[in-house]
Amino acid sequence: MANKISVTVNGKQYTGEVESRTLLSDYLREDLSLTGTHIGCDTSSCGACTIHIDGKAVKSCTMLAVQADGCEVTTVEGLATNGNLHPMQESFKEEHGLQCGFCTPGMMMTATDFLKTNPNPSEQEIREALEGNFCRCTGYHNIVRSIQLAAKKMSEAV
Amino acid sequence: MIPNSFDYKKATSVDEAISLLGDDVQILGGGHSLIPTLKLRLNAPGTLVDISKIESLKVIRDNENSITIGGGATHASIAADAALSEHAPMMTQAAKEIGDIQVRNFGTIGGSMAHADPAADWPAVLLACDANVVIQGKGGKREVDIDQFFKGFYETALADGEIITAVRIPKMASNRHSVYVKFKQPASRFAIVGCAVGIEMEGGVVKSARIGMTGVGESAYRAMNVEKALVGQALTAESIEAAVKNVTEGAEVMSDHYASQKYRTHLAHVYVKRALKMLM
Numbered sequence: 001m002a003n004k005i006s007v008t009v010n011g012k013q014y015t016g017e018v019e020s021r022t023l024l025s026d027y028l029r030e031d032l033s034l035t036g037t038h039i040g041c042d043t044s045s046c047g048a049c050t051i052h053i054d055g056k057a058v059k060s061c062t063m064l065a066v067q068a069d070g071c072e073v074t075t076v077e078g079l080a081t082n083g084n085l086h087p088m089q090e091s092f093k094e095e096h097g098l099q100c101g102f103c104t105p106g107m108m109m110t111a112t113d114f115l116k117t118n119p120n121p122s123e124q125e126i127r128e129a130l131e132g133n134f135c136r137c138t139g140y141h142n143i144v145r146s147i148q149l150a151a152k153k154m155s156e157a158v
Numbered sequence: 159m160i161p162n163s164f165d166y167k168k169a170t171s172v173d174e175a176i177s178l179l180g181d182d183v184q185i186l187g188g189g190h191s192l193i194p195t196l197k198l199r200l201n202a203p204g205t206l207v208d209i210s211k212i213e214s215l216k217v218i219r220d221n222e223n224s225i226t227i228g229g230g231a232t233h234a235s236i237a238a239d240a241a242l243s244e245h246a247p248m249m250t251q252a253a254k255e256i257g258d259i260q261v262r263n264f265g266t267i268g269g270s271m272a273h274a275d276p277a278a279d280w281p282a283v284l285l286a287c288d289a290n291v292v293i294q295g296k297g298g299k300r301e302v303d304i305d306q307f308f309k310g311f312y313e314t315a316l317a318d319g320e321i322i323t324a325v326r327i328p329k330m331a332s333n334r335h336s337v338y339v340k341f342k343q344p345a346s347r348f349a350i351v352g353c354a355v356g357i358e359m360e361g362g363v364v365k366s367a368r369i370g371m372t373g374v375g376e377s378a379y380r381a382m383n384v385e386k387a388l389v390g391q392a393l394t395a396e397s398i399e400a401a402v403k404n405v406t407e408g409a410e411v412m413s414d415h416y417a418s419q420k421y422r423t424h425l426a427h428v429y430v431k432r433a434l435k436m437l438m
């Protein structure tokens with residue numbers, strides 16, 4: 001069954017038809033060519049496909065595209081504004097928070113949602129917040145440092 | 159992975175959702191149990207009725223003696239609710255331990271109860287809280303005592319065409335204490351063994367107790383023999399040790415690649431003791 005949907009992705013409105021069974025991750029990558037959203041496991045485990053729906057982090061492989069109808073979607077491509085990296089992106093760069101980079105989009109999307117509810121987290125809280133994101137390169141220490149730096153930059157910016 | 163084809167309908171009210179339910183139709187809540195099963199093609203309904211946009215199902219209401227949680231309330235909204243953290247802190251504690259940030263943002267309490275995964279957290283916690291389930295279907299509304307709700311392996315008292323519209327949690331009196339502890343499967347955070355305890359104390363001894371166990375058997379259950387053995391006792395290391403001996407009695411203890419039957423039985427003892435000692 002084809003459904004008409006209208007979604008705002010990274011500030012841009014898209015209207016189109018999707019099959020009911022199309023996953024949001026596939027819609028973003030195949031229909032909108034936003035391939036920054038990675039598919040690691042496709043079984044709701046690894047978090048590489050994490051995006052925001054109305055500001056809340058979700059694994060886009062665990063949601064239907066049709067469920068995003070009428071929602072604001074943010075993918076990793078939407079983090080930077082006017083060509084300036086988001087503080088989270090800057091921090092991952094400065095603290096070497098990525099090795100192969102496969103898990104990085106999901107890590108940053110989870111972390112930006114997390115810092116909204118906990119802007120000044122402890123190291124332990126950051127580690128717990130990353131429970132749903134796996135890094136196969138196991139670069140967790142630098143990922144945690146990156147998020148600590150981002151928290152600092154973002155609280156100083158306010 | 160691509161699910162089988164199905165039709166999708168978005169409901170805007172509970173009445174509309176109920177009118178759309180029928181043969182070969184399934185409810186879509188937060189989707190965090192259902193969509194994975196569709197992708198694995200373990201399940202292939204003809205139609206999904208999406209209830210996740212129904213605002214009235216998301217409300218958490220603070221009543222005089224109880225708190226009513228809408229069936230569509232997410233784990234994250236339960237974790238963040240102030241009235242629950244004041245009057246039923248075990249609910250807050252358990253909500254924060256389900257899955258991860260992403261799962262908590264979309265998974266709902268009604269979906270978890272209807273799914274009745276033998277390793278889910280809510281069943282044990284709701285049993286210990288003495289909750290009531292509010293259900294609505296074509297025939298109207300009914301309430302089911304939580305003790306009558308979980309029937310077996312992925313099996314509940316829900317009939318076809320019924321929706322869990324709410325779950326009601328009694329507020330705890332000041333002489334009540336509660337705690338939830340679980341041994342997590344490290345990747346998914348589902349409970350390999352989870353134990354929820356609510357006890358009422360009077361004059362230094364246990365007046366009544368409710369103990370919900372999950373992850374152990376084919377369905378969450380109350381460890382009634384432990385509850386009985388605790389009544390009239392002061393909580394001491396010795397009384398706890400004696401009371402928990404038969405915590406798995408009546409449960410068909412599961413065995414899988416996470417934990418053998420023997421190891422699970424051992425964990426059930428360790429976790430019920432740990433929970434009770436935290437309330438000493």
Ligand SMILES: Cc1cc2nc3c(=O)[nH]c(=O)nc-3n(C[C@H](O)[C@H](O)[C@H](O)COP(=O)(O)OP(=O)(O)OC[C@H]3O[C@@H](n4cnc5c(N)ncnc54)[C@H](O)[C@@H]3O)c2cc1C
Pocket residue numbers: 044045062184185186187188189190191192193194229230255256257258261264265266267268269270272273275277278279280316320321322323346347348349
């Ligand atoms: C990676 C991962 C980790 C997880 N970890 C945990 C964990 O640690 N602990 C835990 O307890 N759970 C865990 N879960 C499961 C999670 O809590 C689900 O959200 C929950 O089991 C189902 O809720 P849902 O709203 O997503 O329901 P859905 O997936 O939408 O539906 C599940 C079933 O319930 C039915 N249904 C949905 N809502 C209702 C309703 N209101 N009335 C009647 N029927 C309804 C559906 O038809 C379907 O059969 C995890 C899930 C994932 C993907």
Ligand code: FES
Pocket residue numbers: 038039040041042043044045046047048049050059060061062
């Ligand atoms: S691809 Fe979605 S969680 Fe791994």
Ligand code: FES
Pocket residue numbers: 097098099100101102103104134135136137138139
């Ligand atoms: S940087 Fe390679 S998976 Fe994380």
